Amino acid sequence: xxxxxxxxxxxxxxxxxxxxxxxxxxxxxxxxxxxxxxxxxxxxxxxxxxxxxxxxxxxxxxxxxxxxxxxxxxxxxxxxxxxxxxxxxxxxxxxxxxxxxxxxxxxxxxxxxxxxxxxxxxxxxxxxxxxxxxxxxxxxxxxxxxxxxxxxxxxxxxxxxxxxxxxxxxxxxxxxxxxxxxxxxxxxxxxxxxxxxxxxxxxxxxxxxxxxxxxxxxxxxxxxxxxxxxxxxxxxxxxxxxxxx
Amino acid sequence: xxxxxxxxxxxxxxxxxxxxxxxxxxxxxxxxxxxxxxxxxxxxxxxxxxxxxxxxxxxxxxxxxxxxxxxxxxxxxxxxxxxxxxxxxxxxxxxxxxxxxxxxxxxxxxxxxxxxxxxxxxxxxxxxxxxxxxxxxxxxxxxxxxxxxxxxxxxxxxxxxxxxxxxxxxxxxxxxxxxxxxxxxxxxxxxxxxxxxxxxxxxxxxxxxxxxxxxxxxxxxxxxxxxxxxxxxxxxxxxxxxxxx
Numbered sequence: 001x002x003x004x005x006x007x008x009x010x011x012x013x014x015x016x017x018x019x020x021x022x023x024x025x026x027x028x029x030x031x032x033x034x035x036x037x038x039x040x041x042x043x044x045x046x047x048x049x050x051x052x053x054x055x056x057x058x059x060x061x062x063x064x065x066x067x068x069x070x071x072x073x074x075x076x077x078x079x080x081x082x083x084x085x086x087x088x089x090x091x092x093x094x095x096x097x098x099x100x101x102x103x104x105x106x107x108x109x110x111x112x113x114x115x116x117x118x119x120x121x122x123x124x125x126x127x128x129x130x131x132x133x134x135x136x137x138x139x140x141x142x143x144x145x146x147x148x149x150x151x152x153x154x155x156x157x158x159x160x161x162x163x164x165x166x167x168x169x170x171x172x173x174x175x176x177x178x179x180x181x182x183x184x185x186x187x188x189x190x191x192x193x194x195x196x197x198x199x200x201x202x203x204x205x206x207x208x209x210x211x212x213x214x215x216x217x218x219x220x221x222x223x224x225x226x227x228x229x230x231x232x233x234x235x236x237x238x239x240x241x242x243x244x245x
Numbered sequence: 246x247x248x249x250x251x252x253x254x255x256x257x258x259x260x261x262x263x264x265x266x267x268x269x270x271x272x273x274x275x276x277x278x279x280x281x282x283x284x285x286x287x288x289x290x291x292x293x294x295x296x297x298x299x300x301x302x303x304x305x306x307x308x309x310x311x312x313x314x315x316x317x318x319x320x321x322x323x324x325x326x327x328x329x330x331x332x333x334x335x336x337x338x339x340x341x342x343x344x345x346x347x348x349x350x351x352x353x354x355x356x357x358x359x360x361x362x363x364x365x366x367x368x369x370x371x372x373x374x375x376x377x378x379x380x381x382x383x384x385x386x387x388x389x390x391x392x393x394x395x396x397x398x399x400x401x402x403x404x405x406x407x408x409x410x411x412x413x414x415x416x417x418x419x420x421x422x423x424x425x426x427x428x429x430x431x432x433x434x435x436x437x438x439x440x441x442x443x444x445x446x447x448x449x450x451x452x453x454x455x456x457x458x459x460x461x462x463x464x465x466x467x468x469x470x471x472x473x474x475x476x477x478x479x480x481x482x483x484x485x486x487x488x489x490x
Contacts, residue, residue: 116476119476119479122472124465125464153469218489219368219369220368225280225283227367227368228276228393228394229393230365230368233479237475237483241486
């Protein structure tokens with residue numbers, strides 16, 4: 001059983017405005033919830049439907065609710081078996097390790113893209129990311145969903161990009177462009193910075209001023225019409241693969 | 246102006262059942278519609294809102310309709326400026342060129358994934374794809390949307406996979422797995438076949454029986470918890486990048 005008041009409060013968290021005000025967000029699905037409970041994130045409520053049993057989850061703080069109640073609090077069209085309310089972490093620029101590679105995201109707006117980037121970054125050991133303030137927030141339910149739990153292992157900082165890049169004079173800053181040096185011919189260093197631009201406008205001018213090397217993912221030659229671009233998450237993923245191999 | 250009857254007919258095409266029955270599908274957005282009109286696809290209706298002018302589109306067969314009417318026929322939450330009704334092509338196994346590389350998709354269910362795979366395949370010059378019959382149909386509006394027009398340059402065949410693979414004895418069949426030989430160390434041949442498995446179950450047993458070499462996209466070593474997998478579209482994209490570079 002869950003109070004009407006709590007249901008209303010949780011439903012507010014479906015909206016960015018209230019996530020920002022209350023500094024909480026929603027994680028859904030058994031796998032993601034369990035990973036969140038095992039991480040450093042602060043979980044303030046966890047709910048499971050009666051389809052799960054306490055032994056499935058091995059955590060005594062979980063509140064069991066009906067499937068109907070779960071449907072009411074879930075953001076998904078098919079309600080999950082488990083849902084957590086989690087405190088938004090506060091990551092600052094000081095938290096970024098200057099000895100490690102950094103992925104910089106300039107105005108990534110699509111939640112699916114950001115989620116896929118976070119998931120892929122986790123795979124390739126990029127555990128820190130700097131997002132422009134106009135990127136979609138990573139606590140958006142669709143982002144969290146697409147990360148498949150990888151957000152729990154990522155340090156994600158939102159800040160003004162060009163100010164930060166101006167302080168990183170000793171590191172090489174790469175930008176992914178449609179035209180540049182072929183990505184597979186680069187020799188990366190352990191603390192490189194790579195910038196991925198927005199889905200529709202690429203890398204913004206203010207950020208471009210800090211880029212040392214433009215790189216591209218070569219298109220296979222076409223006889224006729226050609227595709228316009230690669231998806232931003234795909235481009236970021238191929239870059240991270242090249243960086244690690 | 247568009248008749249009520251035609252509006253109803255088009256709205257039926259939002260659903261798979263009616264796309265299958267009528268053998269038509271919907272393409273939305275100016276760029277995708279123009280690419281479709283310039284392709285070999287048979288466009289039976291094209292609509293544009295009054296925000297576009299005839300000179301923008303340079304095609305006299307376009308019917309101009311109001312934004313309200315466009316909203317009624319569109320599948321999108323934000324109606325596009327252009328929408329086409331297109332005849333479903335019929336691609337058969339005979340249409341697949343055995344001298345070229347072939348991407349085989351085993352039960353890819355997520356429309357965004359299939360769309361991203363088609364878009365990325367176009368970038369890397371993989372213009373033919375074989376999909377299992379339980380893959381999402383590529384004429385699903387979300388797939389078409391995610392291809393960004395690339396479906397017009399792709400031959401997409403739906404068939405029973407293991408029967409076809411059994412006939413391709415002279416080609417090497419690779420499968421993307423969580424554990425296999427590192428992808429970056431492979432030397433591919435111009436007519437290789439690569440199999441990508443489903444988001445949740447990987448490559449099915451019947452198909453696995455035809456795979457010669459299991460390959461993997463290596464995960465960067467993690468100190469603690471690790472991600473479970475890469476997204477299927479991401480894995481397919483990284484494979485195609487490796488194949489071409």
